[in-house]
Amino acid sequence: MKEIKCECGHVNPLGTVLCESCGKPIEGNQHIDGNDDEKLLNMRYDGTARRSKTYNKSWIDRVWSFFSSVKVGIWLIVLALVASMIGTIFPQEMYIPANAPNRDPAVFYEEQYGIPGLIYFQLGFHNLYSSWWFMVLIALIGISLVICSLDRFVPLFKALRNQKPKKHKSFLSRQRLFSETDFVTDHDMETVKKQLRKRRYKITEENGHILAEKGRFSRWGPYVNHIGLIIILLAAILRSTPLFYMNEYVWVREGDIEVLPETNGEYYIENKDFILETHDENDERFREAITQEGVVASNFQTDVIVYKANRPIPGAEPELEPIAEDSIRMNQPLEFDGYELYQSGYQLNEFSNMTFKIHETTDSDEEALASFTVDLRNPESEFELESGFRVVLDQYYPDYYLDDDGEPASETNFPRNPAFVFLVYPPNSESAEVSFLGIGRNIDATGENEYKIGIQDFEMHDVSGLTFKYDRSLPFFGIGAAIFMIGVIQGMYWQHRRLWIQRKKDGSLLMAAHTNKNWFGLKKDIEIVIENTNVNMVTDQQELEEKVE
Amino acid sequence: MDLLNISSTALYAAFVLYLIATFFFGATIRDKRTDNKKGISAKIAMTLTVLGFLAQLVYFITRWMASGHAPVSNMFEFLTFLGMALVLAFIIIYSYYKLSFLGLFALPIAMIIIAYASMFPTELAPLVPSLQSHWLYIHVTTVALGQGILGISFVVGLMYLIKQIDQTVKSKQRSWLEFVLYLLFVLIGFVVITTTFNAVNYNASFEYQSGTETLVTEYHLPAIAGPNQGTLITEDIMEPWFETPSWFQGGDAGRKFNTVIWSLIAGSVIYLITRLILRKRIGAVIQPLLKNVKADLLDEIEYRSVAIGFPVFTLGGLIFASIWAEIAWGRFWGWDPKEVWALITWFFYAAYLHLRLSRGWHGEKSAWLAVIGFGIIMFNLIVVNLVLAGLHSYA
Ligand code: HEM
Numbered sequence: 001m002k003e004i005k006c007e008c009g010h011v012n013p014l015g016t017v018l019c020e021s022c023g024k025p026i027e028g029n030q031h032i033d034g035n036d037d038e039k040l041l042n043m044r045y046d047g048t049a050r051r052s053k054t055y056n057k058s059w060i061d062r063v064w065s066f067f068s069s070v071k072v073g074i075w076l077i078v079l080a081l082v083a084s085m086i087g088t089i090f091p092q093e094m095y096i097p098a099n100a101p102n103r104d105p106a107v108f109y110e111e112q113y114g115i116p117g118l119i120y121f122q123l124g125f126h127n128l129y130s131s132w133w134f135m136v137l138i139a140l141i142g143i144s145l146v147i148c149s150l151d152r153f154v155p156l157f158k159a160l161r162n163q164k165p166k167k168h169k170s171f172l173s174r175q176r177l178f179s180e181t182d183f184v185t186d187h188d189m190e191t192v193k194k195q196l197r198k199r200r201y202k203i204t205e206e207n208g209h210i211l212a213e214k215g216r217f218s219r220w221g222p223y224v225n226h227i228g229l230i231i232i233l234l235a236a237i238l239r240s241t242p243l244f245y246m247n248e249y250v251w252v253r254e255g256d257i258e259v260l261p262e263t264n265g266e267y268y269i270e271n272k273d274f275i276l277e278t279h280d281e282n283d284e285r286f287r288e289a290i291t292q293e294g295v296v297a298s299n300f301q302t303d304v305i306v307y308k309a310n311r312p313i314p315g316a317e318p319e320l321e322p323i324a325e326d327s328i329r330m331n332q333p334l335e336f337d338g339y340e341l342y343q344s345g346y347q348l349n350e351f352s353n354m355t356f357k358i359h360e361t362t363d364s365d366e367e368a369l370a371s372f373t374v375d376l377r378n379p380e381s382e383f384e385l386e387s388g389f390r391v392v393l394d395q396y397y398p399d400y401y402l403d404d405d406g407e408p409a410s411e412t413n414f415p416r417n418p419a420f421v422f423l424v425y426p427p428n429s430e431s432a433e434v435s436f437l438g439i440g441r442n443i444d445a446t447g448e449n450e451y452k453i454g455i456q457d458f459e460m461h462d463v464s465g466l467t468f469k470y471d472r473s474l475p476f477f478g479i480g481a482a483i484f485m486i487g488v489i490q491g492m493y494w495q496h497r498r499l500w501i502q503r504k505k506d507g508s509l510l511m512a513a514h515t516n517k518n519w520f521g522l523k524k525d526i527e528i529v530i531e532n533t534n535v536n537m538v539t540d541q542q543e544l545e546e547k548v549e
Numbered sequence: 550m551d552l553l554n555i556s557s558t559a560l561y562a563a564f565v566l567y568l569i570a571t572f573f574f575g576a577t578i579r580d581k582r583t584d585n586k587k588g589i590s591a592k593i594a595m596t597l598t599v600l601g602f603l604a605q606l607v608y609f610i611t612r613w614m615a616s617g618h619a620p621v622s623n624m625f626e627f628l629t630f631l632g633m634a635l636v637l638a639f640i641i642i643y644s645y646y647k648l649s650f651l652g653l654f655a656l657p658i659a660m661i662i663i664a665y666a667s668m669f670p671t672e673l674a675p676l677v678p679s680l681q682s683h684w685l686y687i688h689v690t691t692v693a694l695g696q697g698i699l700g701i702s703f704v705v706g707l708m709y710l711i712k713q714i715d716q717t718v719k720s721k722q723r724s725w726l727e728f729v730l731y732l733l734f735v736l737i738g739f740v741v742i743t744t745t746f747n748a749v750n751y752n753a754s755f756e757y758q759s760g761t762e763t764l765v766t767e768y769h770l771p772a773i774a775g776p777n778q779g780t781l782i783t784e785d786i787m788e789p790w791f792e793t794p795s796w797f798q799g800g801d802a803g804r805k806f807n808t809v810i811w812s813l814i815a816g817s818v819i820y821l822i823t824r825l826i827l828r829k830r831i832g833a834v835i836q837p838l839l840k841n842v843k844a845d846l847l848d849e850i851e852y853r854s855v856a857i858g859f860p861v862f863t864l865g866g867l868i869f870a871s872i873w874a875e876i877a878w879g880r881f882w883g884w885d886p887k888e889v890w891a892l893i894t895w896f897f898y899a900a901y902l903h904l905r906l907s908r909g910w911h912g913e914k915s916a917w918l919a920v921i922g923f924g925i926i927m928f929n930l931i932v933v934n935l936v937l938a939g940l941h942s943y944a
Pocket of ligand 1: 067068069070071072073074076077142144145148149206219222223225226229369488491492895899902903905906
C-alpha cells in the first residue's frame with residue numbers, strides 16, 4: 001500500500017494523519033500525532049504525512065528521523081546553551097587581564113582559581129568557543145535545522161494548498177473552537193461573510209461549505225528564519241577562510257611608515273600623530289563624576305596616511321603614493337580599497353632616542369668630553385667618538401626591571417624604561433670602565449671609574465595599535481540576519497487563522513476555528529463576525545477540558 | 550530649576566504615579582467582570598500609568614539634554630530605562646488584552662527595578678570613546694525594550710504560578726515559587742539597606758592590591774566582606790569579618806560582594822517580618838487575588854509576550870550589538886561574557902518557543918520557563934556585571 005484513499009475521494013500519501021482535503025482522521029495513524037486519547041486534534045502540521053514519522057527502515061531514515069525531531073533540536077540548543085555558560089565561569093584565554101601576574105594560561109588559571117582553574121584549563125575550557133566539540137554542536141544544530149524544516153515544510157505546504165472548504169464533521173467538532181447552531185438564516189450567513197471579508201479573510205466556498213482563511217504566509221515564518229540561520233552558519237564557515245577574513249594587529253610609531261601585513265607589500269601606513277584627549281575636568285555637567293571616578297578619556301585618535309606602493313621594477317624600493325589621509329578614531333575606522341583600520345590600542349611616551357655625554361667623575365660641572373646618541377629601537381653596538389673615546393653598548397634593556405632573582409631583565413621589547421650597560425674605553429686605552437645607566441639610576445659597579453656617563457637629552461613618541469583587517473563575509477552575515485528577522489517577524493507578528501463553516505440544508509450550522517497562535521485574537525474576530533446574527537459563539541473546548549479535571 | 554533637577558523630579562513623579570496606579574489596579578480586584586468593559590478604577594489606574602510613563606519620558610529627554618548623550622550609558626540609566634520599557638510593554642499588552650490584574654503585578658516589578666537603579670551612582674558621567682556611537686543608543690534601547698516585553702512574560706508567568714500552584718500541600722513547586730518571591734524581597738532589601746546607610750553617610754575606605762596597582766575603594770555599607778588583600782584605612786569603624794575570595798573578578802569586587810551579602814540579610818529580615826505578620830506564605834497571600842483570572846488567558850499572554858519580545862531582543866541584543874561591535878572594535882562578536890549571556894538568553898527563549906510547539910509544555914511548565922528566562926536576563930544584568938568582568942561592565 002502506497003497511498004491512502006479517504007472516503008471523500010482524496011488520495012493521501014502514506015503516513016497522513018488527517019485527510020489533506022476533508023480533514024477526516026485517518027484510522028490507524030492517529031497515534032502519530034498523539035490524537036488517540038485526546039478530544040482535540042493536534043493541528044500542528046495539519047496532520048500531514050512527514051517522512052520522519054513514516055519511514056524508519058534504512059539507516060538514512062533513522063538519521064533523518066533523528067535530526068527532524070524537535071526534541072533533539074531542543075536538546076542541541078540546550079547543550080549549546082550550557083556549554084556557553086561554562087565558558088563564562090572563568091575568563092577565556094583572550095580575556096586574561098593584561099595586568100595578571102602571569103598571563104601564561106598554564107599558570108594563570110591555577111594561580112588565580114586553584115584546582116577548579118586547573119581543571120578548567122586542562123579540559124580546554126579556556127578556549128571553549130573555538131574547541132572542536134563546540135563547533136560540532138553548532139554544526140549539529142545546523143543539520144537538525146535543515147532536516148527538520150524540510151521534513152515539515154514540504155508536506156505542510158502541499159496540505160495547505162490542497163485544503164478544501166468541505167470538512168468532515170469529526171474534523172470540525174474536534175477543533176479547539178467549535179459551535180453548533182440550530183438555525184441560521186441566509187441573511188445571517190451573508191452578514192457573517194461580509195464581516196469576514198471586512199476583516200480580510202479570504203473566503204473559499206463550495207456547496208455551502210465555507211473556508212475563511214487569513215495570514216497563511218505567517219506559517220512560513222519559521223522556515224524563512226531557519227534559512228536565515230543557515231546562511232549565518234555558512235557565513236561563519238566562509239569567515240574561517242583567509243579569502244574572506246584577515247585580521248592583523250600593527251603597532252606604528254609616530255613618524256614611522258610601516259608596511260601593512262598580508263598585503264604583499266602593496267600598502268604602507270604612516271602614523272603622523274597619536275592623540276589622546278580627556279574630558280574637561282571643569283565641565284560643569286560631569287564634574288562630580290570625574291572627581292569620583294578620575295579622568296575619563298574622550299578620544300583616541302591616530303592621524304594617518306595610507307600609501308600604495310608602486311614598483312616599476314620588481315624588487316626595487318617602492319614609490320609610495322598617498323591614497324588616503326585621515327584620522328582614525330574609536331567608532332570611526334578608516335576604509336580603503338576593501339581594507340579597514342581600527343584604533344585599537346596605544347602606548348604613550350616611548351623613548352625614541354637618548355643622547356649621552358661623558359664627563360670626568362670628579363668634574364662637578366659635568367662638562368661634556370664627548371657625546372653620542374643611541375637609537376633605542378635599533379641601537380648600534382659601538383660608538384667611536386671624536387675625542388678618542390670608544391663606547392660599547394654591552395647590554396640594553398628596553399623595559400628594565402629586576403626579575404625575581406634580582407637580575408636585570410626587560411619586561412617587554414618596547415623602550416618604555418630603557419637601561420644600559422656601557423663599556424667606556426678612554427682615549428688610547430684598551431681596558432674599559434663599566435657603567436650601568438637607567439632612568440634615575442647611574443651605577444658605577446666598581447666605584448673606581450674615572451669617567452661618568454649622563455643622560456643629556458632624549459626624544460619620545462607615542463605608538464598606535466591599529467587593527468588591520470578585511471571581512472568579506474559580513475554581507476552574508478547581514479543577509480542571514482535580515483532573513484532571520486523577516487522570518488521571525490513573519491511568524492510571530494502574524495498568525496494563520498482559519499474558520500470553517502458548514503450550513504446544512506435545514507439551516508443548521510457548524511462552525512470551527514483554528515489558529516497557530518493568539519487564540520484570544522481569533523476569538524475576538526469571531527465575536528465581531530457573528531455580531532447581530534443568530535450564530536452561536538464558539539466554545540473553547542480546551543478550557544472546558546480543563547474545568548472537568 | 551536646571552534640567553537635571555527637572556529630570557530627577559520627573560523620575561520621582563513617575564515612581565509615585567506608578568505607586569498610586571498600582572493601588573487603583575488593586576481596587577479592580579473586586580470587579581468580577583473579566584470582559585472588556587472595565588470599571589472606573591481600571592480607567593483611573595491606566596490613566597495614571599500612562600501619566601507615569603510620560604513623566605519618565607520627561608526624565609529621559611531632559612537628562613539627555615543635560616548630558617548631551619542618551620541616558621543609557623551606565624547602570625543607573627540602563628536599569629531606569631528597563632523599568633520604563635517594562636511599563637511601555639505593559640501598556641501595549643494591556644491595550645490588547647485589557648487585563649487589569651496585570652497592572653497589579655507589572656507595575657510593582659517595574660518600581661522595584663527603578664528603585665534598584667537609583668541605588669547606583671546617578672551623576673552624569675562622560676562617555677568613554679567606545680561608547681560614543683549612535684549605535685549605543687540604538688542597541689541599548691532596543692535591548693531594553695525587548696527585555697521589558699520579555700519581562701511581561703515573567704510577570705504573567707509568575708501570576709500563573711501563584712494562581713495555579715496548590716498552597717495547601719507541600720510540594721517542590723510551592724517552595725520554588727516562594728523562593729522566587731523571596732528574591733524580590735532581596736531586591737527590596739537592597740534598596741532599603743542602601744538608602745539607610747546613604748542617609749547616615751556611612752563610609753569606609755580600603756586599600757587593596759589589583760594586579761600590580763594599589764587601589765582605594767569606598768564602602769558605603771559596613772564591610773562584612775572586605776576587599777581581597779585589602780586593609781582598612783578609615784579609623785574607628787567596623788573591621789571586615791572576612792575577605793572576598795580572589796576569584797571575584799572586575800573592579801571593586803569586594804564592595805559589590807559586600808552589597809550582595811547585605812541585600813540578602815536585609816531581604817531575609819523583611820521577608821521574615823512579613824511572614825510573621827501575615828502568618829502565611831507570600832504565595833498563599835497573593836493567590837486569592839487571582840481568583841477571577843483565567844489561567845488559560847495568562848498562559849496565552851505569557852506566550853505572546855515572548856513571541857513579541859523575542860524578535861525585538863534578537864534585533865537589539867544580537868544584531869544591533871554586533872553592528873556596533875564591528876564598528877567600535879572591528880569584530881562583531883568576541884565571546885565577551887556579556888555577549889555570551891545575551892546569546893544564552895537567546896538560546897533559552899528559542900528553546901522555549903520550540904517547547905511550546907508541543908502541547909505538554911503549555912501551562913505550568915512554560916510559566917516556570919518564563920520565570921527562569923527573566924532570571925537569566927537579570928543574571929546578565931546583575932551578576933555578569935558584578936562578578937564576570939568584561940568590556941561591558943557598566944558599574
Ligand atoms: C538556535 C537555533 C534556532 C532558532 C533561533 C530557531 C527559531 C525558531 C523560531 C523563532 C520558530 C518559530 C516558533 C513559533 O512560531 O512559535 C521556530 C520554529 C520551529 N523550529 Fe526552530 N530555531 C532554531 C533551531 C531549530 C532546530 C535545531 C530545529 C530542529 C529540530 C528547529 C525546528 C523548528 C520547528 C519544527 C519549528 C516549527 C515550524 C512550524 O511552526 O511550522 N529549530 N524556530
